[in-house]
Amino acid sequence: MRRKIALTVAGAAMVAGLAGACGSEDSSGSSGANDAASPSGAAAPSPGAGDAPAPAPGEGDPAQAQGGPAQQVTTAIEQALQKAPVTFTPENAELTAEAKQSLEQIAKAMQGNEVKIKVATHAGYPDAAKAKELSEKRAEAITSAFEGFGVSKDRVQAEATGNEKAQDEQALQTQISVAG
Known part of the structure; x- marks a missing residue:
């Protein structure tokens, strides 16, 4: 031996x-x-x-043990968001066609594995309660889109940060990553 x-x-x-x-x-x-x-x-x-x-x-x-499916999903996230970032227009929680395409690409990479993702949404309102509410609506829109593409809701960890972590133009951007 x-x-x-x-x-x-x-x-x-x-x-x-x-x-x-x-x-x-x-x-x-x-x-x-x-x-x-x-x-x-x-x-x-x-x-x-x-x-x-x-x-x-x-x-x-x-x-190598950690690099398989999680790395594939990470790569798909990076490619999708580079092609079309998941952004929102001010005061809106509706996903654009481009954002839906990015989410679909990520969902395809999640098929056949148990990788979970984290989605962080923001809203730049000065009013914290209003920002949190819009951020939650954006997180729900993304989670629902993933469900429509075959990813169960329990595999998407939504973090609606309101105006706590991003302001102005940054508050329109959504961050998506493999959950650690």
Whole structure:
């Protein structure tokens, strides 16, 4: 057993060393180090790197265990919000067509996993009660949209901050992230 562990560690160290040394790009623009990468971006041991089987995904590597579905959803959130941020017009809680498309893209990434997301909405009214009310309506609009795209309500943690965390133009922006 110890021999298998030692061989696995030695094989992984060799692969990591080779991957670090092979940083040059070929004519297609990809580096040789990425050719043997696993979906999580970690170097995969090459066949023959040792006689021990490679550990199953997520075993012994906390980054790999956390990087799967949560990382995919994070990437989808970033891409969707970069393309079309989820914003509201002043004094309004209606989602735009572009915002709905972004939410749908995020919802698709959430299918087939149990990843939860956090949605923070704001409203910039000077009156705290009025700002909180509008912020809550915006959070509900987003949660309802996610439900319409097949994401259960319990997977969306809404945080309606009112005017506590954002003012002016920032209060029109919605932040969406994977819940920690």
